[in-house]
Amino acid sequence: xxKWFSLGLVGLxxxxxxxxxxxxxxxxxxxxxxxxxxxLIIGGLLLLATAVNAVLDFREARQGExxxxxxxxxxxxxxxxxxxxAHGLDGGRRFPRDVLIILALLxxxxxxxxxxxxLAAMIVLMLAYLFTFNQAELLTNVLYALALPAFLYWLFSIxxxxxxxxGPFGF
Amino acid sequence: MxxxxxxxxxxxxxxxxxxxxxxxxxxxxxxxxxxxxxPGFGPAAGIAVLIPMTLxxxxxxxxxxxxxxxxxxxxxxxxxxxxxNTPGESATVASTLDGYPLxxxxxxxxxxxxxxxxxxxxxxxxxxxxxxxxxxxxEFAASFGPSExxxxxxxxxxxxxxxxxxxxxxxxxxxxxxFAIGTVGxxxxxxxxxxxxxxxxxxxxxxxxxxxxxxxxxGELLHCIYNGLHLRPAKKLRLSFKSREFWPTRFDYIxxxxxxxxxxxxxxxxxxLPGSGATLGSIIGYSVEKKLARDPENFGxxxxxxxxxxxxxxxxxxxxAMVPLLSLGIPGSGATAVLLGAFMMWGLQPGPxxxxxxxxxxWGLVASMYLGNMILVALSIFAIPLFVKFLDIPYRLVVPxxxxxxxxxxxxxxxxxxxxxxxxxxxxxxxxxxxxGYSPAAIVLALVLGGxxxxxxxxxxxxxxxTLDVFIxxxxxxxxxxxxxxxxxxxxxxxxxxxRHRMSPSG
Numbered sequence: 001x002x003k004w005f006s007l008g009l010v011g012l013x014x015x016x017x018x019x020x021x022x023x024x025x026x027x028x029x030x031x032x033x034x035x036x037x038x039x040l041i042i043g044g045l046l047l048l049a050t051a052v053n054a055v056l057d058f059r060e061a062r063q064g065e066x067x068x069x070x071x072x073x074x075x076x077x078x079x080x081x082x083x084x085x086a087h088g089l090d091g092g093r094r095f096p097r098d099v100l101i102i103l104a105l106l107x108x109x110x111x112x113x114x115x116x117x118x119l120a121a122m123i124v125l126m127l128a129y130l131f132t133f134n135q136a137e138l139l140t141n142v143l144y145a146l147a148l149p150a151f152l153y154w155l156f157s158i159x160x161x162x163x164x165x166x167g168p169f170g171f
Numbered sequence: 172m173x174x175x176x177x178x179x180x181x182x183x184x185x186x187x188x189x190x191x192x193x194x195x196x197x198x199x200x201x202x203x204x205x206x207x208x209x210p211g212f213g214p215a216a217g218i219a220v221l222i223p224m225t226l227x228x229x230x231x232x233x234x235x236x237x238x239x240x241x242x243x244x245x246x247x248x249x250x251x252x253x254x255x256n257t258p259g260e261s262a263t264v265a266s267t268l269d270g271y272p273l274x275x276x277x278x279x280x281x282x283x284x285x286x287x288x289x290x291x292x293x294x295x296x297x298x299x300x301x302x303x304x305x306x307x308x309x310e311f312a313a314s315f316g317p318s319e320x321x322x323x324x325x326x327x328x329x330x331x332x333x334x335x336x337x338x339x340x341x342x343x344x345x346x347x348x349x350f351a352i353g354t355v356g357x358x359x360x361x362x363x364x365x366x367x368x369x370x371x372x373x374x375x376x377x378x379x380x381x382x383x384x385x386x387x388x389x390g391e392l393l394h395c396i397y398n399g400l401h402l403r404p405a406k407k408l409r410l411s412f413k414s415r416e417f418w419p420t421r422f423d424y425i426x427x428x429x430x431x432x433x434x435x436x437x438x439x440x441x442x443x444l445p446g447s448g449a450t451l452g453s454i455i456g457y458s459v460e461k462k463l464a465r466d467p468e469n470f471g472x473x474x475x476x477x478x479x480x481x482x483x484x485x486x487x488x489x490x491x492a493m494v495p496l497l498s499l500g501i502p503g504s505g506a507t508a509v510l511l512g513a514f515m516m517w518g519l520q521p522g523p524x525x526x527x528x529x530x531x532x533x534w535g536l537v538a539s540m541y542l543g544n545m546i547l548v549a550l551s552i553f554a555i556p557l558f559v560k561f562l563d564i565p566y567r568l569v570v571p572x573x574x575x576x577x578x579x580x581x582x583x584x585x586x587x588x589x590x591x592x593x594x595x596x597x598x599x600x601x602x603x604x605x606x607x608g609y610s611p612a613a614i615v616l617a618l619v620l621g622g623x624x625x626x627x628x629x630x631x632x633x634x635x636x637x638t639l640d641v642f643i644x645x646x647x648x649x650x651x652x653x654x655x656x657x658x659x660x661x662x663x664x665x666x667x668x669x670x671r672h673r674m675s676p677s678g
Binding site: 106129 | 191223224226227280340341343344347351352354360361363365366371389392396397398399402418567568569570571574575576578579582583584586588591592596598599602603606607625628629632633648
């Protein structure tokens with residue numbers, strides 16, 4: 001995935017530079033640097049850096065396929081400085097599926113905020129989250145799903161006087 | 172000079188010692204300790220997430236509270252390092268090396284008390300050094316023109332990325348991404364819209380709070396979930412300070428007496444240098460102590476000096492990082508970048524003139540750090556049993572608190588749903604960056620300083636009629652440029668030399 005992320009950055013850098021070149025003036029009417037001058041420099045450097053980075057990451061991925069037990073240099077460097085075993089610093093099992101679930105819940109919550117209002121959307125998110133990751137404790141989940149949003153709503157809306165989204169129920 | 176230090180501290184105390192300031196200082200320190208307790212939720216995330224909660228406060232009180240979170244997290248982070256071998260944040264990783272073995276030997280109480288005292292000494296020495304150094308640096312920097320400022324910003328970012336070791340190239344890309352995000356909105360010079368895609372919500376630019384909360388809050392959270400922290404059961408621990416075994420022995424104090432000062436100085440210097448910060452400071456503090464010890468073989472097996480050194484260092488470093496922030500307006504880490512953003516949010520103009528224009532704010536903040544350290548040492552010792560109880564809460568129940576605080580906080584500042592989507596995107600980006608070795612701190616730093624970097628760069632060009640001569644004509648600029656080139660060239664030369672050395676048959 002790392003190499004594809006690097007490649008994605010190359011794509012975004014190209015888009016940033018191309019859009020800047022198309023829409024911004026590099027110099028103003030008096031020949032001084034215009035609105036696009038700085039973005040052009042940043043975009044150029046970004047494209048160059050991300051392109052080199054992508055090449056390095058693709059090369060590293062190929063080497064990783066050839067030497068699967070090799071640790072990354074950063075982990076080895078930290079371990080050397082601290083005088084501990086590098087393999088002890090390297091992680092264990094990963095949970096990408098749970099990350100995707102959290103992202104789905106998070107995007108659903110942001111989508112529901114203006115639709116249901118802050119309080120109701122918070123309760124929905126809490127219930128959805130707790131019944132996914134804390135299934136064993138039914139009563140705790142319901143109480144927690146009501147108490148935390150109520151507290152945060154009171155804190156932001158009443159104490160801090162922040163304007164939170166209002167739903168069809170008036171809160 | 173000594174009289175100036177005391178006069179400034181006394182002035183600061185007259186501002187910080189008000190019931191409101193003290194109340195929010197205690198809240199900040201308390202919240203900071205809790206932030207430090209939970210792995211993956213560092214001071215930058217803590218400050219960013221809690222910025223919206225300071226909306227109704229006065230600027231000085233708000234920053235005093237946020238600074239309390241900043242250094243309070245250093246105290247809190249060590250509790251989990253010692254008790255469960257899990258550092259609350261990266262600056263307390265080195266504290267696990269001897270802290271956890273001490274707990275395994277049945278000396279958790281003395282270790283916790285010694286870390287609190289070490290943190291207090293490190294933090295206090297750091298505050299005294301800020302009081303001495305910050306005005307001197309600000310006075311020197313007052314003569315800086317745009318070219319010097321541009322070079323200092325570039326140097327700060329380069330140092331931040333250079334300290335990332337093998338990932339320095341990715342750090343550089345992170346900084347460039349931050350600059351790119353910073354160009355969104357209306358160009359101050361020409362009034363032309365840039366990268367707004369016709370959206371009126373983007374005319375004011377991408378607001379740093381949403382990006383910072385996303386990168387540090389959501390990004391860190393996703394990374395913790397990716398590593399399975401939400402599935403780990405809570406550790407049930409009990410500690411009582413009433414038992415005699417809870418307190419350190421006289422030998423612990425005598426043995427560590429020089430370590431307190433060595434660690435503090437090392438940490439402070441590391442903190443002042445942009446990019447190195449508390450994490451590297453604590454690791455260097457530990458390494459130096461181990462090298463100087465007559466019994467280095469005891470380190471890693473429950474040696475008190477091995478805990479005191481990183482603890483003094485990380486707290487002195489968090490104080491040291493305030494020097495460039497207060498005197499130059501240049502933050503050296505993610506947490507201080509978020510603090511700088513908060514300064515700007517309250518209309519303060521960071522830079523060398525901050526000390527002259529807002530002495531009450533600067534010295535009030537510094538004095539509050541001193542008071543904060545006193546509060547934290549008391550909290551760390553007498554409230555340890557209470558903080559240990561927080562560890563009973565499983566991480567899976569902490570996750571929704573963080574998510575709700577992040578989203579509601581990002582929305583509350585401008586009542587903008589676009590900012591919550593920016594938070595979401597920044598969260599995904601922050602997670603990927605942490606996973607693949609990029610630097611979210613460099614993004615925030617570049618985003619906060621981007622406007623200033625562009626303005627000073629263009630002003631420099633205008634002064635020298637479109638040429639780059641201004642960067643070599645002024646002595647300070649030239650010196651900064653030479654340092655900048657050295658920062659770029661020396662690591663490349665060293666890498667080439669190492670590669671050649673490795674390839675040679677004798678090497």
